Amino acid sequence: MRLVVARCTVVYAGRLDARLDEAIRLLMVKADGSVLVHADGGSYKPLNWMSPPCVLVEREGVWEVTNKAGEKLEITLHEVMHDTAHELGEDPGLIKDGVEAHLQVLLSERPQVFGEGWTLVRREHPTAIGPVDLLLRDHNGAYVAVEIKRRGEIDGVEQLTRYLDLMNRDPAISPVRGIFAAQEIKPQAKTLAVDRGIECKVFDYDALREIDDGKLRLF
Amino acid sequence: MRLVVARCTVVYAGRLDARLDEAIRLLMVKADGSVLVHADGGSYKPLNWMSPPCVLVEREGVWEVTNKAGEKLEITLHEVMHDTAHELGEDPGLIKDGVEAHLQVLLSERPQVFGEGWTLVRREHPTAIGPVDLLLRDHNGAYVAVEIKRRGEIDGVEQLTRYLDLMNRDPAISPVRGIFAAQEIKPQAKTLAVDRGIECKVFDYDALREIDDGKLRLF
DNA sequence: TGTTGGATCTCGAGC
DNA sequence: GCTCGAGGTCCAACA
Structure with missing residues (x-):
């Protein structure tokens, strides 16, 4: 899992069209390629995201995340405050008591x-x-x-x-x-x-x- | 926003009872007090979480997150790999079109x-x-x-x-x-x-x- | 494989 | 405050 904190703008074009104006956010890139854009509030739902399976291409401060259905998430990084990667391994998952x-x-x-x-x-x-x-x-x-x-x-x-x-x-x-x-x-x-x-x-x-x-x- | 990567176990007792066995996960603590437990895969939904408003009490490697409704999320940290905090500020929010x-x-x-x-x-x-x-x-x-x-x-x-x-x-x-x-x-x-x-x-x-x-x- | 109903649903609008 | 409907709903059981 890669964690990036950056001032960024985001554009999503897919099942709907949406954008995020410039602000500092957490970008989470999971091992399966999925990308989550989180603000410092709200609930567990990211502001914007791309679900797996998808592909992340990074070039010149722009992340382009696409999937098979033609949906596209474009993240422009203006300033990177933090960038780390971590090995998490498989997760045993949630066990619910019915x-x-x-x-x-x-x-x-x-x-x-x-x-x-x-x-x-x-x-x-x-x-x-x-x-x-x-x-x-x-x-x-x-x-x-x-x-x-x-x-x-x-x-x-x-x-x-x-x-x-x-x-x-x-x-x-x-x-x-x-x-x-x-x-x-x-x-x-x-x-x-x-x-x-x-x-x-x-x-x-x-x-x-x-x-x-x-x-x-x-x- | 505080980002902690740690080997941990989690117990949730609230609207349902659930637990997470020991594994390495990302713990995200947002400015509004909410806590998200993410694995390195799955969807944008955390494995477990507590929505705001809630209170996080930390003592001796155990996080106890509670809210007014009496729901409780208990996270036991066995090993901390990463622990950083970041100022994100307010977010202008998602603008939808179409x-x-x-x-x-x-x-x-x-x-x-x-x-x-x-x-x-x-x-x-x-x-x-x-x-x-x-x-x-x-x-x-x-x-x-x-x-x-x-x-x-x-x-x-x-x-x-x-x-x-x-x-x-x-x-x-x-x-x-x-x-x-x-x-x-x-x-x-x-x-x-x-x-x-x-x-x-x-x-x-x-x-x-x-x-x-x-x-x-x-x- | 499509379909249906539940969700710790979340989120927003209307009242 | 709440109620109701929609969601990039997601998700799993079931036909």
Whole structure:
């Protein structure tokens, strides 16, 4: 990886046309040939860039980065403040913990955490507009649809509402009520859910995992 | 901006849980406090990051980056290969040219490019499900709704279809027919549009711009 | 191989 | 402040 800090101007012509007027920026050239132009702010997105595979040709203070699709990034260097290269090697990459999926499995295996005598009908219960995370029956045999999120926000409540509207038109399972389950539920989402007669349940993921591991059997 | 190249491990706990096993990476600390962890490949997206506003606390080879929402990025430095800081200053920012908005303005100023004697009713004509890009009347006074995209794909046709369904329920303007206008229209989108009785029109942006500049008056 | 939907989306406009 | 739509969206699962 090559790191260059320089006063530069940039022109991009490709899927759109754009330019960057003269300023000091970080130019990052990765081992795969990709080039990133970063300012000292904003988010993780560069001001401008060229994705691999691409070719960088450098001559007389001008970098010309092109790819097969004919896109072109032209960087004119007016003053170079810093220029270093570094061997980084391969990266093992990001490892994600799939919380929502795992939470769904944990809860489907322990429907009794929702209430005494509750049972699982099925996970990913299909409807015309998509699968409901969990379909349960309570101790009276009444159907309950559960929407599971890691962080409960308004759109999750909306989603569950749509499922409930649809499922309550099906005489085979109607009436179906709803539970919005998450590790954390935003106040706005809770307010909306309660207003719509949807129960909110907050679960501690680590505690559920311990139940799953057989360390706790308190329910 | 501070640039650190180091052998490091990273743990992120926030909107999801993720980790990066030990490897050499670039750590970029921007003036606004944001931190980016880049590998020597991949796309312009960092492997891991924390967006501003956030706070970086450094002690004994461990960086702890936190924000108000309680998200945490923890970077453990095992070996530092490079560590420099640079004054970049404010950035004038990216200037885009040739966006959908400009195309909309150009077409709204030249409704006659759709047909002889056509007039503009209004740009961003409001409907219950959102604004239609252009509402025109043809030489007979019949209403025409225009959806403008840079690249015409299926979802654009779907969007226009929804607008047309809604607008045709309004006796004040019904019947309304549709035109799907873009710089380029995908075959699938064209097929769907034609099937629904929607006319497709492909515009050359540069030619329209020249009309706008007064260099061409051929319509 | 195209297509679809999610994203620690980001970004900007409109309200 | 937020909500909604677009993005050089990117990205991966899936048909």
